[in-house]
Amino acid sequence: MPKAPKGQQIVDVVVPLALDQAYSYRVPAGMTLEPGDFVNVQLGQAEYTGVVWGEGNPRPGLHNRLKDVGGKLDVPPLRTPLRSFVDWVSGYTLGARGMVLRMTMRMGEHLGPARERVGVRLAGPPPKRMTPARSRVLRLLEDGMARAKSDAAQEAGVSAAVVNGLIDEGALETIVLPPDPVAELPDPDFMQPDFLDEQRAAANAARDLVTQGDYAVALIDGVTGSGKTEVYFEAVAEAIRRGKQVLIMMPEIALTAQFLDRFAERFGTRPAEWHSQVQPRKRARTWRAVADNEVKAIVGARSALFLPFADLGLIIVDEEHDQAYKQEDGIHYHARDMAVVRGSIEKIPVILSSATPSVETEVNARRGRYRRLRLPERFGGQHLPHIEAIDLKTQAPPRGRFISPRLADAVQTALERGEQALFFLNRRGYAPLTLCRACGHRFSCPNCDAWLVDHRFKRRLVCHHCGYGMPVPEACPQCAKTDTLAAVGPGVERLAEEVAALFPGKRSIVLSSDLVESVDRLREELDEVAEGHFDIVIGTQLVAKGHHFPKLNLVGIVDADLGLSNGDPRAAERTFQLLHQVAGRAGREAGRGLGFLQTHQPEHPVMRALISGDREAFYAKEIEEREKSGYPPFGRLAALIISGGDKHEAESHARKIAAAAPLDESVRVLGPAEAPLALVRGRYRFRILVKSPRAYDMSGYLRGWLAHAPKTRGTLKLEVDIDPQSFL
Ligand code: ADP
Ligand code: ZN
Numbered sequence: 001m002p003k004a005p006k007g008q009q010i011v012d013v014v015v016p017l018a019l020d021q022a023y024s025y026r027v028p029a030g031m032t033l034e035p036g037d038f039v040n041v042q043l044g045q046a047e048y049t050g051v052v053w054g055e056g057n058p059r060p061g062l063h064n065r066l067k068d069v070g071g072k073l074d075v076p077p078l079r080t081p082l083r084s085f086v087d088w089v090s091g092y093t094l095g096a097r098g099m100v101l102r103m104t105m106r107m108g109e110h111l112g113p114a115r116e117r118v119g120v121r122l123a124g125p126p127p128k129r130m131t132p133a134r135s136r137v138l139r140l141l142e143d144g145m146a147r148a149k150s151d152a153a154q155e156a157g158v159s160a161a162v163v164n165g166l167i168d169e170g171a172l173e174t175i176v177l178p179p180d181p182v183a184e185l186p187d188p189d190f191m192q193p194d195f196l197d198e199q200r201a202a203a204n205a206a207r208d209l210v211t212q213g214d215y216a217v218a219l220i221d222g223v224t225g226s227g228k229t230e231v232y233f234e235a236v237a238e239a240i241r242r243g244k245q246v247l248i249m250m251p252e253i254a255l256t257a258q259f260l261d262r263f264a265e266r267f268g269t270r271p272a273e274w275h276s277q278v279q280p281r282k283r284a285r286t287w288r289a290v291a292d293n294e295v296k297a298i299v300g301a302r303s304a305l306f307l308p309f310a311d312l313g314l315i316i317v318d319e320e321h322d323q324a325y326k327q328e329d330g331i332h333y334h335a336r337d338m339a340v341v342r343g344s345i346e347k348i349p350v351i352l353s354s355a356t357p358s359v360e361t362e363v364n365a366r367r368g369r370y371r372r373l374r375l376p377e378r379f380g381g382q383h384l385p386h387i388e389a390i391d392l393k394t395q396a397p398p399r400g401r402f403i404s405p406r407l408a409d410a411v412q413t414a415l416e417r418g419e420q421a422l423f424f425l426n427r428r429g430y431a432p433l434t435l436c437r438a439c440g441h442r443f444s445c446p447n448c449d450a451w452l453v454d455h456r457f458k459r460r461l462v463c464h465h466c467g468y469g470m471p472v473p474e475a476c477p478q479c480a481k482t483d484t485l486a487a488v489g490p491g492v493e494r495l496a497e498e499v500a501a502l503f504p505g506k507r508s509i510v511l512s513s514d515l516v517e518s519v520d521r522l523r524e525e526l527d528e529v530a531e532g533h534f535d536i537v538i539g540t541q542l543v544a545k546g547h548h549f550p551k552l553n554l555v556g557i558v559d560a561d562l563g564l565s566n567g568d569p570r571a572a573e574r575t576f577q578l579l580h581q582v583a584g585r586a587g588r589e590a591g592r593g594l595g596f597l598q599t600h601q602p603e604h605p606v607m608r609a610l611i612s613g614d615r616e617a618f619y620a621k622e623i624e625e626r627e628k629s630g631y632p633p634f635g636r637l638a639a640l641i642i643s644g645g646d647k648h649e650a651e652s653h654a655r656k657i658a659a660a661a662p663l664d665e666s667v668r669v670l671g672p673a674e675a676p677l678a679l680v681r682g683r684y685r686f687r688i689l690v691k692s693p694r695a696y697d698m699s700g701y702l703r704g705w706l707a708h709a710p711k712t713r714g715t716l717k718l719e720v721d722i723d724p725q726s727f728l
Contacts, residue, residue, distance in 0.1 A: 010056030016102035036077030095331035123173035186267035188237035222375025244313025251322035274300030302335030385593035431487030
């Protein structure tokens, strides 16, 4: 029987593909490998970079059929806690382990080395022909320091040609500069605020969590402007003092803009950034700097959770209730929940922050599983805005308009006082529906079960689900009549028209994600709003949070009922959180702000809680309802979404899967039912909803079920969404 040569090592390698298992490889002579090492291996016909997951089993006979590891990469190994985290996330979400691993592998080894930066410094004798421009350059470089070529030109106020001329004549020489560091070291003591007593207590408690250095979860709970950010900065500072790394998670990239400057005011330098808008080369360098412990603080979107920290000491989840933390494609995971899991595996503290905690977190805080650090007042004794409902049943806007006279009057008064006003409407575009007045034709998406939204700034009708778009036609495609198309309902662009008519001469700006050209442009626009360049802001949820607008004192919510009736078990919670946050934009500096809710249901519990400011009553009721109906966090939910290009095929496959569900007294399997969004991107969708008690291994149940259920083929696709947040 062939035997492995004595001492020859075999390793199991996980590759970043849609596979759960690891594959065994021989370690060639002269190479030593440890778990976590990145290696190149051959799988099938292709070469992949994978990660050594452990020692392989030298089974007899197998050895000679194994391939050799192709090579070892010169990057720090994936540490044990991160590998455990990958295993955990994959086990919990039923996402393939290789795909979860892939989220940790952004080292960009295919991008090549960092681009060289060319620097210049003083070299030979001064040039024969001297000009004022040339002498400025030479004076700048007199200190003997090297500068990037472009920086030298800019600082001296000359063109690149002037610098090049000096190089050609030998007065300057070029050298290769090291790349800019991804981020400077933050200074934990750069600028400390004078905390108020309650802030001080919370800041001490947050800092102590870091000092203790164990796994623990705390919730910083306080209204917008109460100093939550300043408080968790104390924990960040303590972690940095101890040489630890800190991850600060934000739900949206747009939010990180102002945050970078806030951070710089406190720590003297900006943190590193991690999100989809970071350029690939920069991302690769950031990944490496995080693995090398060169980056101490990084702010990022949910994907930052999978970074290979060398010595992570603290995770912050800002706006922890935000639903943007849920990833809805590929691996379905909730970044806030997974942050808590990573914290427990790494044995480090996790700090959640919110003015309107998720019901899940609120329950954990009420039960003492999470420690609550409460910040009751706004900083500087400012008050929460006064909130008033405008009953649309009795105070309706004029026909074809969306702003009631009451709201228009209040805005007028605010503008006369030199304050800013915000109209909030969580709907992009001009109108959610276009129809033909002559024949009744409605414009709908050919690929989705959805109306086309009129985007008048872009002169297109667009599907918000698949991106399909068409120019607004001259004539109705059904009856061929012209001038019969009518917009139904408002979007922010239509509101802008109404605002222009109501408040002539006032400067207004529409802020909506589809109008954002770039993150940098958005940063500028937000700064312009903050500096008072606009009187009126018309915005979607893009403006709901994060940004600080000192002159804004009035918020008008144009359609407070918008999110309430979509069949989502979290609809009330979401609406409450969103409207609370939007209303909280008012009056952060200019005294007591005003919030107006235009609603058809002023007696709805969400509206009542907002008007009375009685948050606790809202949570008490919502928690009671969830408990009664067994919804999270009192029970577990999972969704199976079966989709395919053919409706009957998708439906019959969904039925077969449902029929294969193992019998279990504690589990209820509901459906399949046509999904509320039954057609998306040309795929027909059916949903199976699975409910279980909280203390039940839902993932294990699903795994057992799907192992025996019929497999998808052809265009059919099955997605597992554990802890679903969206019910569309
Ligand atoms: P939150 O995160 O709860 O919205 P912030 O931490 O952003 O609140 O604080 C709101 C504003 O008040 C910020 O401009 C912040 O710098 C300021 N602030 C809060 N507490 C203090 C303090 N103790 N001293 C000075 N400024 C403070
Ligand atoms: Zn579509």
